[in-house]
Amino acid sequence: MTMMTMMTMMDAIDAAIAAEMRTDPSVLVFGEGVATKRTALRDEFGAARVRNTPLAEGIIAGTAAGAAATGLRPIVDLLFAPFLCYAMDEIVNAAGKLRYLSGGQFSFPMVVLAHTGGGWGVGGQHNHNLEAWFAHAPGLKVAMPSTPADAWGLMRAAIRDDNPVLIFTDMALAYAPGELGETAVPIGQARVAREGSDVTLIGYGKTVPACLEAAAELARASIAAEVLDLRSLKPLDEAAILRSVRKTGRVVIAHEASRTCGIGAEVAAMVADAAFASLRAPVRRLTGPDAPVAACFPLEAAYSPAPAAIAAAARDLMGDHVPRDLALAV
Amino acid sequence: MNTEWMIEALERMMLIRAHEETAAALQQAGRAPGSCTAIGGEASAVGVVWALGEDDEILTNHRSAGHLLARGADPNRLLAEIMGRQDGYCGGKSGPLHVSASELGVVLTSTIVGGELALATGVALSRRMAGREGVVACFFGDGAACQGRFHESVNLAAVWGLPVLYVCENNHWQAFVHRDETMLVDSIAARAPGYGIEGARVDGTDVIAVHEAARHAIARIAETGRPYLLETVTYRLRGHFEPDDMAYVDPQEHASWAARDPIDLLRNRLVGSGALDRATLDGIEARVARRISMAEAFASASPFPAPEALTTHVYA
Numbered sequence: 001m002t003m004m005t006m007m008t009m010m011d012a013i014d015a016a017i018a019a020e021m022r023t024d025p026s027v028l029v030f031g032e033g034v035a036t037k038r039t040a041l042r043d044e045f046g047a048a049r050v051r052n053t054p055l056a057e058g059i060i061a062g063t064a065a066g067a068a069a070t071g072l073r074p075i076v077d078l079l080f081a082p083f084l085c086y087a088m089d090e091i092v093n094a095a096g097k098l099r100y101l102s103g104g105q106f107s108f109p110m111v112v113l114a115h116t117g118g119g120w121g122v123g124g125q126h127n128h129n130l131e132a133w134f135a136h137a138p139g140l141k142v143a144m145p146s147t148p149a150d151a152w153g154l155m156r157a158a159i160r161d162d163n164p165v166l167i168f169t170d171m172a173l174a175y176a177p178g179e180l181g182e183t184a185v186p187i188g189q190a191r192v193a194r195e196g197s198d199v200t201l202i203g204y205g206k207t208v209p210a211c212l213e214a215a216a217e218l219a220r221a222s223i224a225a226e227v228l229d230l231r232s233l234k235p236l237d238e239a240a241i242l243r244s245v246r247k248t249g250r251v252v253i254a255h256e257a258s259r260t261c262g263i264g265a266e267v268a269a270m271v272a273d274a275a276f277a278s279l280r281a282p283v284r285r286l287t288g289p290d291a292p293v294a295a296c297f298p299l300e301a302a303y304s305p306a307p308a309a310i311a312a313a314a315r316d317l318m319g320d321h322v323p324r325d326l327a328l329a330v
Numbered sequence: 331m332n333t334e335w336m337i338e339a340l341e342r343m344m345l346i347r348a349h350e351e352t353a354a355a356l357q358q359a360g361r362a363p364g365s366c367t368a369i370g371g372e373a374s375a376v377g378v379v380w381a382l383g384e385d386d387e388i389l390t391n392h393r394s395a396g397h398l399l400a401r402g403a404d405p406n407r408l409l410a411e412i413m414g415r416q417d418g419y420c421g422g423k424s425g426p427l428h429v430s431a432s433e434l435g436v437v438l439t440s441t442i443v444g445g446e447l448a449l450a451t452g453v454a455l456s457r458r459m460a461g462r463e464g465v466v467a468c469f470f471g472d473g474a475a476c477q478g479r480f481h482e483s484v485n486l487a488a489v490w491g492l493p494v495l496y497v498c499e500n501n502h503w504q505a506f507v508h509r510d511e512t513m514l515v516d517s518i519a520a521r522a523p524g525y526g527i528e529g530a531r532v533d534g535t536d537v538i539a540v541h542e543a544a545r546h547a548i549a550r551i552a553e554t555g556r557p558y559l560l561e562t563v564t565y566r567l568r569g570h571f572e573p574d575d576m577a578y579v580d581p582q583e584h585a586s587w588a589a590r591d592p593i594d595l596l597r598n599r600l601v602g603s604g605a606l607d608r609a610t611l612d613g614i615e616a617r618v619a620r621r622i623s624m625a626e627a628f629a630s631a632s633p634f635p636a637p638e639a640l641t642t643h644v645y646a
């Protein structure tokens with residue numbers, strides 16, 4: 001038996017970076033304060049491969065894209081997700097498009113890290129779940145782990161990926177310890193976090209623990225909820241989503257990001273398109289409001305779908321519909 | 331500056347300091363999110379803001395409390411905002427980082443570093459188009475001066491002849507990175523001629539020097555019709571954000587700047603010259619402490635915004 005390693009998501013990401021840097025000399029990491037704050041990496045790999053940058057997200061992302069196109073595998077830390085707006089041009093217009101536009105001559109093996117979600121009371125210019133913006137942009141991959149093990153695995157896969165991958169870390173989960181796994185987690189593969197047959201609860205990031213709590217509550221009412229952790233938002237694991245929906249016939253999708261054009265809309269459309277016949281109830285979306293995030297703690301907490309709301313939505317879907325065999329008999 | 335002005339400036343700087351220490355203590359007690367305090371920057375805030383006219387406007391950043399209090403912000407409402415309460419300047423939505431108070435002429439605050447630089451260009455354009463005299467003061471850090479936005483903003487304001495007083499508060503830190511690591515030159519003000527404008531660098535620990543430099547800058551904006559770049563050289567005596575162990579800070583460098591604490595400098599100067607006696611100083615200290623504890627009581631009694639506030643103020 002091997003001892004399980006306990007680590008926070010932040011430490012797991014550093015451990016994954018270190019592991020990849022050890023085996024691949026083209027991997028390097030830079031960003032504002034990276035060398036100051038990630039001291040273990042700096043000590044092991046030195047100043048050339050672990051660099052502080054000036055406070056300038058555009059040039060950080062642009063440098064990463066240029067370096068990635070010409071033989072390096074940069075990892076850049078852009079701190080809080082809203083700062084990606086300064087880096088958006090370089091990520092979207094350069095890294096996301098120039099492989100295609102160059103007829104495949106260049107590729108962009110780079111990883112962009114950013115924090116997202118409530119938990120710190122830092123307000124709307126530091127807390128914004130904007131993952132769907134990047135999922136919408138062609139050429140990019142987007143992942144958002146909910147556990148340290150997945151953060152470790154996704155990070156390793158992202159560093160090895162030949163495409164630009166954005167990894168969002170949820171602030172509320174970032175410093176909670178968890179067991180570390182031992183394998184890379186392929187980008188694009190969802191995880192069944194709990195098996196169930198009556199309703200599928202789909203989440204990512206912070207709504208995964210919320211869905212698990214909701215599932216526990218539903219179990220007390222004899223409703224067997226399956227919880228699916230998307231892990232990757234682009235590509236989405238369509239097969240896993242459809243497999244679960246075909247089994248349960250009911251879907252609740254929960255995310256902290258605003259509703260309009262969010263990941264939930266994509267999942268709902270995909271389910272309606274490909275598994276309409278299996279649906280026994282409408283697809284339900286629980287999301288943050290179409291509003292920026294306030295700094296004050298109670299408003300920040302009210303922003304993200306709570307376990308009770310997820311459970312209530314699932315119950316609602318159960319109650320509105322007679323069991324399948326009866327429905328078929330009509 | 332006369333003695334009365336200096337004593338008033340001292341009291342205001344002490345009020346700012348006490349406010350910042352309270353904000354940090356509230357974070358430690360779990361009663362407020364972390365603030366970016368401006369301890370060490372009080373002379374820069376008071377010296378510049380007190381050079382502005384009543385109708386002049388201010389844009390600031392995540393380290394705004396000094397600018398707001400120098401401008402006359404109500405500590406009750408400022409602390410309430412930091413604690414996310416309904417009676418705060420922004421109804422609790424800003425928290426410590428984005429506080430604006432249009433009634434004080436603090437028109438906008440951006441905690442996206444460098445964002446305020448871009449916005450200032452537009453605020454100054456409004457002023458110019460309306461034919462209003464005066465200036466728009468834009469406070470930002472040495473870190474913001476590394477953003478492309480700095481160059482873009484100063485260049486456009488220079489080309490369009492906009493009345494912006496750019497105030498770079500160079501406190502030597504950009505979160506956890508020392509300024510030396512991010513630029514090969516010492517001075518940010520030295521960039522001014524590159525944009526065809528004037529600039530100056532001033533000791534930001536000396537409130538009188540800062541004040542005189544700011545007044546000169548404002549006069550030059552009126553005379554030249556162009557923006558002006560003023561750099562106040564200070565040091566961030568407290569961490570970037572609460573909590574911060576400051577393990578990355580060179581203790582010797584910190585100590586050498588702590589010995590030049592702007593409040594101590596002014597107090598010693600006033601006491602040394604006989605302009606300020608112990609009793610008056612005790613009176614100031616007591617007044618400041620009372621004012622801040624009153625503010626804390628007010629803020630603590632103010633309710634959190636109702637859940638409906640989640641979706642108010644999203645659209646006009």
Ligand SMILES: Cc1ncc(C[n+]2csc(CCOP(=O)(O)OP(=O)(O)O)c2C)c(N)n1
Binds near residue numbers: 032392474
């Ligand atoms: C665009 C952007 N990038 C990063 C941050 C995180 N951050 C907040 S304050 C800060 C340091 C800013 O340094 P400087 O401009 O020198 O101002 P100071 O904090 O020293 O007053 C950083 C990196 C941010 N708020 N916005």
